[in-house]
Amino acid sequence: MTALADILRKQIRTTGPLTVSQYMSACLLHPEHGYYTTQDAFGVDGDFTTAPEISQIFGEVIGLCVAQAWLDQGAPDAFALVELGPGRGTLIADVLRATLQVPGFHAAARLHLVEASRRMRALQAAALPAHAPAWHDTVETLPEDVPVFVIANEFFDALPIRQFQRDAKGWREVLIGLSETGQLQRGLSDAAPIDALEHRLDDTQPGALIETCAHGTAVVDAVARRIAQQGGMALIIDYGGWRSNGDTFQAVRAHRSVDPFSDPGRADLTAHVDFEALARAAMIAGCEASQLTDQGVFLERLGITPRAQTLARGLRGSALEAHVGAHRRLTHPDEMGSLFKVLGLFPGTESPPPGLDP
Ligand code: SAH
Numbered sequence: 001m002t003a004l005a006d007i008l009r010k011q012i013r014t015t016g017p018l019t020v021s022q023y024m025s026a027c028l029l030h031p032e033h034g035y036y037t038t039q040d041a042f043g044v045d046g047d048f049t050t051a052p053e054i055s056q057i058f059g060e061v062i063g064l065c066v067a068q069a070w071l072d073q074g075a076p077d078a079f080a081l082v083e084l085g086p087g088r089g090t091l092i093a094d095v096l097r098a099t100l101q102v103p104g105f106h107a108a109a110r111l112h113l114v115e116a117s118r119r120m121r122a123l124q125a126a127a128l129p130a131h132a133p134a135w136h137d138t139v140e141t142l143p144e145d146v147p148v149f150v151i152a153n154e155f156f157d158a159l160p161i162r163q164f165q166r167d168a169k170g171w172r173e174v175l176i177g178l179s180e181t182g183q184l185q186r187g188l189s190d191a192a193p194i195d196a197l198e199h200r201l202d203d204t205q206p207g208a209l210i211e212t213c214a215h216g217t218a219v220v221d222a223v224a225r226r227i228a229q230q231g232g233m234a235l236i237i238d239y240g241g242w243r244s245n246g247d248t249f250q251a252v253r254a255h256r257s258v259d260p261f262s263d264p265g266r267a268d269l270t271a272h273v274d275f276e277a278l279a280r281a282a283m284i285a286g287c288e289a290s291q292l293t294d295q296g297v298f299l300e301r302l303g304i305t306p307r308a309q310t311l312a313r314g315l316r317g318s319a320l321e322a323h324v325g326a327h328r329r330l331t332h333p334d335e336m337g338s339l340f341k342v343l344g345l346f347p348g349t350e351s352p353p354p355g356l357d358p
Pocket of ligand 1: 028036050051053084085086087088091114115117120137138152153154155158159
């Protein structure tokens, strides 16, 4: 058991059971014992591998998408290039390298990184030696006077969710309390009537479990308001689907699925992203949302295969094999190609970002 488990047990004894959201926040971002505060999570040696860590072509293609969207919006001479949850900084470094040849893009861009973990910020600074990013704890402090071009890859899945289980009459919230032997254990609250869940009584049966992510919709609200008023766009890339359905709360450690309650703070905790909720939040904020598109389709439309073929010409042997494998992993429907989806946000006066349909 971890030090964080002791802290959480004490907290539960003092103030009662935790929501999944409170538990997830503590496990990921506790200032001393949180996963993102203490671990170097990414890559082959870490707990999980994200798309930009698989191959540079992912970030290059995203970079060309952002640059084309910037050109399509009249190449504004000052804009914020924003990444939410940049991890090791690999994606934004690849985006910046791929856009070096786009006339005026770098001169107009100011880099803004939304990152809660000080440890991650240090890794990002090291990955971007030629840039001076402005870091933000939350999206609330992002610029309010220039267009914002926002990238978020595997950010929303890390935001804390709440879980609700349906009974014959309505919803009960999943809570984390203690077993008789003092172990963390899941249970259900008394009836939790929540207006925002009323409509889900129409498409669920007793026993169904659904997840909500208020943090995610608040982030989209802040970003979408800026896009609607200031211009720009957002690319939200993550695993999930259209409308939450079922328990997707999961823990991953050393590339294996583990019990989310066994070692709090030592495993990455995530949940699938409910893209419908994000698209709704964007539209309420006055922004348009694109069709939800499979990552594989999106990358193909942006020309990942010719780009991969060009790079392959300079490779031989195991390097070539790894490169071909990486391309497959990013695009193939049996790998990340259809589990991961892309949602674009854009102003009503503009077209969706390249690769996405209105
Ligand atoms: N985008 C990166 C990393 C994804 S992991 C990639 O594709 O490789 C999630 C990232 O979001 C980490 O950098 C983590 O520290 C950050 N993060 C998680 N929760 C956050 C929050 N609530 N606010 C700001 N950053 C957060």
